[in-house]
Amino acid sequence: MTFDLTSSAFQEGDVIPKTYTCEGSDVSPPLHWSIPPDGTRSYVIIADDPDAPGGTWVHWVIYNLSLDLRGLSEGVPAKERLPNGSVQGLNDFKRIGYGGPCPPPGKPHRYYFKLYALDTVLDLKPRETKVRVMEACKGHILAEAKLMGKFGR
Numbered sequence: 132m133t134f135d136l137t138s139s140a141f142q143e144g145d146v147i148p149k150t151y152t153c154e155g156s157d158v159s160p161p162l163h164w165s166i167p168p169d170g171t172r173s174y175v176i177i178a179d180d181p182d183a184p185g186g187t188w189v190h191w192v193i194y195n196l197s198l199d200l201r202g203l204s205e206g207v208p209a210k211e212r213l214p215n216g217s218v219q220g221l222n223d224f225k226r227i228g229y230g231g232p233c234p235p236p237g238k239p240h241r242y243y244f245k246l247y248a249l250d251t252v253l254d255l256k257p258r259e260t261k262v263r264v265m266e267a268c269k270g271h272i273l274a275e276a277k278l279m280g281k282f283g284r
Contacts, residue, residue: 134166134275137278138278146239146281147280163201168248171248171250173252178229178244190224191230192259193218194217197215208228210228211257212257220261235284239281244278250273251271
């Protein structure tokens with residue numbers, strides 16, 4: 132069984148529309164995923180840019196997404212706790228929630244949206260970093276799905 136992550140805003144490897152970047156509304160794109168593997172209890176989404184000049188730049192950390200969800204609508208609010216039970220961490224802009232692509236001028240960067248299906252619900256408070264969330268995920272990842280988009284200025 133495959134575990135897939137898609138968006139109605141862009142396809143794998145395509146340019147991320149400006150709406151979802153610092154040159155637009157800077158809102159999170161809509162994301163959709165397939166049925167997870169048996170035993171899944173929650174999801175984590177990490178969005179980052181491995182092409183950033185100083186090393187990988189984290190754009191979004193959201194965890195404890197409910198098993199009932201099969202996606203997120205465009206424009207997830209920048210709140211620590213969401214009505215659907217999800218919790219958001221700090222991105223590398225030092226803000227809660229999504230911070231869209233905003234690379235320096237030059238070659239387009241790759242932006243990876245990674246969805247993890249976990250066999251647990253993480254015992255973490257809001258405002259955690261990617262490093263802390265991924266440490267908590269060790270030994271609990273049942274499946275991973277990725278979606279990559281590009282953006283340059």
